[in-house]
Structures are given as C-alpha cells and as structure tokens.
Amino acid sequence: MKKIITLIALSTVINVAVAQKGKLPCSNPVYRQFDFWIGEWEAFGINGKKAGDSKISLILDSCIIFEEWTSASLQQGLRYAGKSFNTYNAATKQWQQTWVDNTGGTNEYLQGKFENNQIIYSSTPFKYSKDTMAIRKMTFTNLGADKLRQHGEISKDNGVSWATEYDLEYRRKKN
Template structure:
C-alpha cells in the first residue's frame, strides 16, 4: 500500500518534469513565423472600403494565434492558428457566426509569407475545390490576406477575396 501511495504521489511530479523539458512555443522560431499578423487591425477591400476589424492575439504561451474578425456587414468569426509539430505544418481552424467551418490543414511559411491551404473540399456536383489564403506582410503595419480557390487541383486559382490589414495598435 505504501508503494502504491508513493507511485500515485510521484507520478504527477514525473509528468510535470517531462512537460518542463519541452521547449516553450514562444522560444521556438517556427511558432514566431506568423507574429507579423499579431495586433489590432482595420481591414480594407481593394476599392478602399472598410471590410471589418480584426484582433489577432497570442494564446497558450504563444502556441496559438487567435483571430477575432468582425465584418462591417455584421458577420463575425474566429480562427485558431498553430504550428502542428507532428505534421510539420501550420494549420488554421476557422469558424463563423453562420456555422461555417473551414480547416486549412496544409500551411507553410514561404518567402516571408504564410500560406494556408485546405484539403480537397467536396462540392454538391461531385467535384471539389481547394482553398488557399496567403498572408503577406507589406510593412510592419500592413498585411495582405489573399484568398483563392481552385477546382482543378491547384492548376488554376481564382481570387475569392483580397484584403489589406492596417494596424491600429
């Protein structure tokens, strides 16, 4: 019984010691690749009209970036962005207030930009599409978010949206 009690009391300490050996996300360069998007933003369409506002913040010791989006039309959404070390890919999980969900499971940091792509999304006509978003820092206070989709497995892409984030804080 004493041995069992000793093991029960020691087990949480061993787990804690194991977790302390794992490097913090904030200290790993890969988790800092998307830091250019952190901040408070006003977001504009190519015609200069305001599309909405966005607040992007670090959570969970910088392991996650949380986006809080609010459009001028009243729609809103949140995205959870993280580097998945097991898959060596950036990933985004987007949810909006109409129940829409999009999973960008194939993300990568390339040439200074963050590129997020979905898997093939089935469409009602038995075809599919792939969606891609590219976040490109234009300066320390501006980021371009370019959304595209492809119905031919990435051979051709059509622009779905093109937004410019302008930092307010």
C-alpha cells in the same frame, strides 16, 4: 484509476521537462513565424472599402495565434463574425488553421508553410457542389510593421487555376 495515475505521471513529466528547459513548449522560433499578424487591424478590400476589424492575439502559452474577426457591414441583418485558431504542428511541420463563424461555417487548412515572408495555407479537397471538388488557398503576406495582405483563392480543377475569393489589406490600428 490506472488512467488517472497515468495522466498525473505524464503531466508531471511534461512539467519537469518544461521547468528543466526553462522555456514554454512553443518557444521554438518556428512558432513565431506568424507573429507579424498579431495586433489589432482594420481590413480593407481592393476597392478601398473597409471590410472589417480583426484582433489577433497569442493564447495558450503562445502556442495559438487567435483571430477574432467582425465584418464592417451588415449582411441580411447579420454582422458576420468568426474566429480562427492558427498553430504550428511540430509533428507534421506544417502551419494549420481552423476557422469557425456565426453562420455555422467552418474551414480547415491542415497544410501551411512559411516562406518568403508569407504564411501559405491550403485545404484538403472538399465538395463544392454536386459534381465539383475544390481546394482553397489562403496567403498572408507581411508587408511591413503596419500592413499585411490576406488573399483567399479557390480552385475547382485541383490547383491548375485559381480564382480570388477575397483580397484584403490589413492596416494596423493606431493607439
């Protein structure tokens, strides 16, 4: 019972604070740095071939940038699909992304920053193979109102060198 009363009191305090400010919790401009990705996109590889479609929207009172990805082609009878949750973590002052997909895969980027019109994510080290640790870097570059680049890289030597895993050009879908 004590926990319930505490939760109700905390909820009331938060609601009063939000009402007094007249703003939503994620209305600070830092939360809007990645808004250039919001919209519906077609993604193309560097060979010009369509890689997939991506719908990016704001959810949870504009605190989360939500991605819904679907690959353009089937791979072994499966159309690869995934979702990501992107948010600015005010406590760590970092952008973060959590990715999940329909093959059971996940990626987590807990370090992210906005600079030079880019969101740059990096992962913590993870086991790549029996004897190899790796880190991933993912960079979103705003190329204008209707275009952006998503470049995914991996390093197996603690960031000394990087290899491209994918390089996509997003083109905004026309209505």
